[in-house]
Amino acid sequence: MTTEQDANKERLELALEAAGLDLWENDLVTGDVIRKTSKIFAELGYGEEESLSYMDDIFKIVHPEDVPLIRTAINDHLKGIETQYRCEFRVRSKSGAWVWYANYGKIMDREGGSGGRRFIGVTFNIDDRKRNEEMLAVRGQVWRTLVENSPDTIARYDRECRRIYVNPALSKLTEGGTNALLGKKPSEFPGGQDYIVFESKIREVFETGRDVEFELNLTSHTGKKFCTHIRLTAEHDLSGSIVTVMAVGRDISELNMERQKVNEMAFYDSLTGLPNRRLLIDRLQRSLASSARSGLNNALIFIDLDNFKTLNDTLGHDIGDLLLREAAQRLTACMRQEDTVARMGGDEFVIILEKLSERVQEAEFQVGTFGRKILAILNQPYQLANHNRHITPSIGIVLFSGNQLSIDELMKRADIAMYQAKKIGRNTIRFFDLDMQTAVENRSSLEESMKQALPLQQFEIHYQPQVNDAGTIVGAEVLLRWQHPVHGTILPADFIPIAEETGLIVDIGLHALKSACQQLKTWEKDPGKNHLHLAVNISARQFQQADFVEQITGVFKSAEINPARMTLEITESMVLGNVHETINKMHALKEKGVKFAMDDFGTGHSSLSSLKRLPLDQIKIDQSFVHDISENDDAAVIIQTIIAMGNNLGMEVIAEGVETAEQKDFLIQHHCVNFQGYFFGDPMPLDEFERVIAITLPPIRNGSIDAVSSPNCMPDAIISLP
Ligand code: C2E
Ligand code: CA
Ligand code: CA
Numbered sequence: 001m002t003t004e005q006d007a008n009k010e011r012l013e014l015a016l017e018a019a020g021l022d023l024w025e026n027d028l029v030t031g032d033v034i035r036k037t038s039k040i041f042a043e044l045g046y047g048e049e050e051s052l053s054y055m056d057d058i059f060k061i062v063h064p065e066d067v068p069l070i071r072t073a074i075n076d077h078l079k080g081i082e083t084q085y086r087c088e089f090r091v092r093s094k095s096g097a098w099v100w101y102a103n104y105g106k107i108m109d110r111e112g113g114s115g116g117r118r119f120i121g122v123t124f125n126i127d128d129r130k131r132n133e134e135m136l137a138v139r140g141q142v143w144r145t146l147v148e149n150s151p152d153t154i155a156r157y158d159r160e161c162r163r164i165y166v167n168p169a170l171s172k173l174t175e176g177g178t179n180a181l182l183g184k185k186p187s188e189f190p191g192g193q194d195y196i197v198f199e200s201k202i203r204e205v206f207e208t209g210r211d212v213e214f215e216l217n218l219t220s221h222t223g224k225k226f227c228t229h230i231r232l233t234a235e236h237d238l239s240g241s242i243v244t245v246m247a248v249g250r251d252i253s254e255l256n257m258e259r260q261k262v263n264e265m266a267f268y269d270s271l272t273g274l275p276n277r278r279l280l281i282d283r284l285q286r287s288l289a290s291s292a293r294s295g296l297n298n299a300l301i302f303i304d305l306d307n308f309k310t311l312n313d314t315l316g317h318d319i320g321d322l323l324l325r326e327a328a329q330r331l332t333a334c335m336r337q338e339d340t341v342a343r344m345g346g347d348e349f350v351i352i353l354e355k356l357s358e359r360v361q362e363a364e365f366q367v368g369t370f371g372r373k374i375l376a377i378l379n380q381p382y383q384l385a386n387h388n389r390h391i392t393p394s395i396g397i398v399l400f401s402g403n404q405l406s407i408d409e410l411m412k413r414a415d416i417a418m419y420q421a422k423k424i425g426r427n428t429i430r431f432f433d434l435d436m437q438t439a440v441e442n443r444s445s446l447e448e449s450m451k452q453a454l455p456l457q458q459f460e461i462h463y464q465p466q467v468n469d470a471g472t473i474v475g476a477e478v479l480l481r482w483q484h485p486v487h488g489t490i491l492p493a494d495f496i497p498i499a500e501e502t503g504l505i506v507d508i509g510l511h512a513l514k515s516a517c518q519q520l521k522t523w524e525k526d527p528g529k530n531h532l533h534l535a536v537n538i539s540a541r542q543f544q545q546a547d548f549v550e551q552i553t554g555v556f557k558s559a560e561i562n563p564a565r566m567t568l569e570i571t572e573s574m575v576l577g578n579v580h581e582t583i584n585k586m587h588a589l590k591e592k593g594v595k596f597a598m599d600d601f602g603t604g605h606s607s608l609s610s611l612k613r614l615p616l617d618q619i620k621i622d623q624s625f626v627h628d629i630s631e632n633d634d635a636a637v638i639i640q641t642i643i644a645m646g647n648n649l650g651m652e653v654i655a656e657g658v659e660t661a662e663q664k665d666f667l668i669q670h671h672c673v674n675f676q677g678y679f680f681g682d683p684m685p686l687d688e689f690e691r692v693i694a695i696t697l698p699p700i701r702n703g704s705i706d707a708v709s710s711p712n713c714m715p716d717a718i719i720s721l722p
Contacts, residue, residue, distance in 0.1 A: 021122040028107065029116030037123050040101065045094030063090035063098055070103070077107065078119075085121060088130070100130040153228070153249040156235070161185045161202050164244065173251060176221035194218055198230070205232045205245045215252065226253045269343040271321055272328035280342035280350055281407055287340075287352050288403040288410075294355070295401065297363035300410050301351040301371065302396040302418040303331075305378070306426040308347035315387055322384045323391065330377045334370070350414070356399070363399055364431065371395050371429040379427070392427035394418055399431075416440050447498055449484065454507055458483050461515045462683035465692060466535070466654065469673040473693045475533030477569070477676060478516045479683040480508070500541050509542045510551060516566065517559035519686070524561070529693060535567040535597060540574045549588045556592065564593035567618065572604025575614065586615050597654075602638055612649065618674075619646050623657020626677070629666050636666070643672050 016023050025034040037058055041051035044061075054061055062070065066089035077085035085105040090098035105121020147154050153170035155163050163181050171178045186199040194216045201212055213231045220226065228249040235244040267279040275283065284300065291298045305327065312320035324347065331341045331349055340352040353370060356363035378393045396418025400410055417432040419440070424430070453459060460483050463476035482490040499505040516534045523529035545551065556563045568589070575582055586596055597618035598611070602625055621642050628635035639655075646653035655667045658677030667675065681692060 016122070019124075021124050023120075023122055024105075025118055025120045027116065028119055034118070040091070040123055040125070043125065044091060044099060050094075058091070061092045063092070066090055073103075077105070085119075088126060099125065100127040102126045151250075153247075153251075155181070155247045155249075157202050157245045157247065159206060159243070161187075161199050170249070173226065174218075174220050175224065180221065192219070201230075201232055202245050202247070205234050206242055209234045209242055226251050227256045228252060269345075272325055272343050274328050274332070274349075275340060275342040277342065277344050280340065280344070280352070283340045283342075283352055284407050284410070287354055288400065288405075288407070290354065291400060292402040294358075296354075296358050297356040297360065297399050297401045299351075299353040299356060299363070299367040300398050300400065300414045301353065301367070301374075302411075302414040303349040303351070303374065303378075303393050304418055304422065305347040306392045306394055306422070308391065311389060311391065315384070315389075319384045319387060323382055323389070326382055326384070327378060327391075330380070331374065334373055334377060358401070360399065367397055367399065368429065368431075371397060375427070375429060394421040394426045395429040396421055397429060397431050413437065443498060446490075446495060447502060449486075450482075450495060450498060450502070450504055453482060453484075454504075454511060458485070459508065459511060460685065461512065461519075462685060463534075463689040464676060464683040465681040465689070466533070466674060466676045467680045468675075469668060473681075474531070474674075475535065475565075475567075476689060477535040477683075478512055478537070480512055481683075496539070500539055503541065505539045505541050506545060509537070509539055510555065512536055513552065513555050514559065517555055517561050520561045520565050521559050529690070532693070533565050533567060533595075535569050537569045537599065538574075540571065543570060543574050543582070543585070549585050552589055552594070553592055556594075562593065563589075564595070567595040567597050569597045569599040569620070571599050572601075572611075575604075575611070579613065583613060583615065590615050600656075602642055616649075616651050618652040618654060620676075621653065621655045621672070623677070626655050626657045626663050626667070627659070629663050639667070639672075640670050643670050647671065 022037050022039040023035055024037045026032070027034055036055045038051075038055055041054055046054065059067055059070075070087050070089055073082070073085055073087040076082040083106075085103065087103045089101060089103070091101055093099050101123050103121055103123050105119060108118045108120055110116060110118060147167050150167060150169055153173055154165070154167040155170055156165040158164050162183050162185055164183075166178055166181045168178075171181060174181065186195045186202070189195045195218070198216055198218075201214060205212055211231060211233050213229070215227060215229050217225060217227050229252045230247055230249045233246050233248070234242045235246055237243045267276060267282075268274065269276045287298050305323075308320065308323070311323065324343070327349065328341070328343060331351070335341050335351070338354045342350045342352075344350050351374075353367055356366045375393060375395060379390070382389045382391060396414045396416065398410060398413040398417060405413075413432040416436050417430045420436055421428050421430040430436075460481045462479045462481050464479055465473045466475045466477060468474050480492055480496075482495050484490050496505065499508050513536050516536050520532070520534055523532055542548065552568075556566070590596070595617040596615065597620055598614070598616050599620050600622040601619045603622045619642065621639055625635045625639050625642075629639065643653050652674060653672050654674035654676060655663075655672050656676050658664055658667065658675045658679045660679060663677075664675060664679060681689075684692070
């Protein structure tokens with residue numbers, strides 16, 4: 001071999017080495033193996049000895065499935081079927097893994113006829129490529145499986161927005177099959193606006209390349225409505241330009257229904273199906289805005305069912321619910337499309353009436369007419385299971401135009417008007433006016449400060465003398481005065497009703513009684529005063545306390561006084577309820593020695609027969625009759641009757657509100673021997689009262705005390721007497 005041949009051979013070896021090729025060569029004429037595959041064995045991890053053995057017979061480590069493939073490929077080439085010998089096969093490595101190799105080869109005829117025919121080729125590692133191909137194939141398979149079985153709908157769109165692929169979920173959902181979808185644009189579907197929106201979104205993705213997500217209400221081929229959540233994603237080719245857009249959709253119709261249910265729960269009353277407070281407030285907000293734009297009046301109407309609580313308590317909540325549903329239906333039937341009727345909770349309904357006249361008077365007339373219609377319709381009898389009931393509403397109305405007033409303020413006003421309707425006797429309509437509000441505000445601020453009045457000792461006890469016909473002060477009626485830090489002295493007429501409504505009267509009344517008892521105790525040791533009686537007013541609410549008797553006896557006990565010096569003044573309203581219970585309580589206390597007086601006698605409605613059954617010691621002729629003595633014959637007759645009745649029943653009779661000498665004379669003439677009134681003395685603080693009782697009045701039976709010309713100044717007049 002020449003040096004040049006050597007050099008060529010070396011160059012060839014280097015090139016093969018660099019390319020990772022293992023050269024082999026066979027002489028087809030002699031059958032000699034000129035060069036064997038030799039390099040791959042080291043690559044496969046075999047040692048020298050094993051390498052040598054496999055070089056002789058590589059088929060020992062070729063994958064059995066691939067051996068026939070190699071043979072076929074060689075034969076095909078030898079026979080001239082294939083112009084080249086190409087084959088891919090697996091060889092086992094030392095570690096046992098199969099590694100992919102390829103053989104490329106060809107039969108070569110040596111020039112000059114000297115060398116005959118050679119079969120020459122290379123073996124090289126293709127494992128990486130094969131693995132990649134396998135992976136891609138698996139991925140493709142996985143992708144297809146996912147897409148075909150996905151519950152989500154998948155479609156791909158080309159640049160014209162035509163579908164080039166749809167998965168089974170989509171053709172199922174749209175109910176028209178795959179062919180109805182492929183090659184079509186969304187806008188070609190006769191589903192209306194939503195499909196046009198859909199197509200414009202696809203174009204948007206083609207333009208921007210950004211994903212978009214949205215929800216659409218779509219229609220199937222058979223007209224079924226469904227709501228889908230759709231995500232559009234751009235798909236790029238290798239150069240990075242967008243070739244298709246993929247749309248993945250999810251049917252969220254059910255989810256939407258759930259959402260709607262939650263929504264309904266949040267905005268509608270579950271019992272009546274009417275809008276609830278939240279929705280009402282939302283509507284009111286809009287109503288304010290719309291009236292501001294239009295300049296028209298709107299009205300807010302509060303409706304409260306009278307005595308609903310009693311019905312609920314006596315017939316049970318199920319029946320109460322039936323009534324509320326029925327009332328809701330009746331109200332709904334009266335409404336126009338643009339109006340709202342809502343349930344605020346309990347037995348309160350609220351209506352917003354829109355688009356009334358821009359002139360207030362006319363609007364008032366309109367809403368008044370509507371209010372009367374509601375009044376009438378709710379007054380119809382209710383058939384509730386097997387109960388037939390009649391229930392009435394109280395209705396408060398406030399008009400509004402524009403949004404100067406806040407929602408809270410409007411609601412407050414309608415509420416105030418409704419309470420006024422209740423106050424003036426229920427089953428009626430009241431419009432809000434500002435005087436109402438002032439009264440209510442005063443009242444609620446009084447209510448607040450009244451809670452503090454007892455602990456802050458703001459209640460003062462006044463004593464109004466009670467005088468007999470001998471001119472002797474035999475005792476006094478205890479009357480409360482509230483010394484308010486801001487408003488000054490507040491009279492009972494202005495705070496007792498609130499105390500009664502709030503229940504504070506129970507403690508306040510007990511306070512009056514305790515103070516009176518302490519006073520009696522103090523007087524006990526004073527010979528000039530130990531004969532005095534005191535009368536304390538008892539409110540119905542106090543009397544109705546289950547432990548009323550215990551409360552009162554407890555006070556007597558701890559004050560250690562003789563209860564016979566105490567008169568409790570009750571009114572006819574207490575008897576109206578349970579006469580039997582009233583009598584029992586009175587008897588229980590009378591056993592301790594307490595006396596009872598019927599206050600304001602003649603003004604109530606209790607029957608004479610039930611009055612006769614009460615263990616009363618005294619009746620107090622109401623001051624209205626005394627006041628009318630000279631002007632009104634009826635009053636004079638009534639007074640005579642009361643006196644006669646009292647005397648017959650063995651009860652003491654005392655006249656209240658005696659202001660003039662004529663009144664006093666008339667009473668004496670008709671044998672009334674006990675008096676109370678400005679003529680004898682105003683209600684006064686303790687020190688003043690104690691000064692007054694120190695003075696013994698001359699007998700008045702002969703009418704000699706007439707020195708007092710002006711009422712309300714009697715204490716001074718008494719003191720100034722000789
Ligand atoms: P009442 O029990 O009928 O008390 C008599 C009221 O007539 C007192 O009003 C008294 O000041 C007033 N009066 C007395 N003499 C005359 C008179 O000659 N002419 C006129 N026009 N009025 C006279 P007052 O003190 O304002 O009390 C009003 C009502 O408040 C009382 O009416 C009583 O029902 C209630 N009240 C007062 N203190 C208490 C209390 O401690 N507990 C309860 N439950 N009610 C009380
Ligand atoms: Ca009284
Ligand atoms: Ca009275």
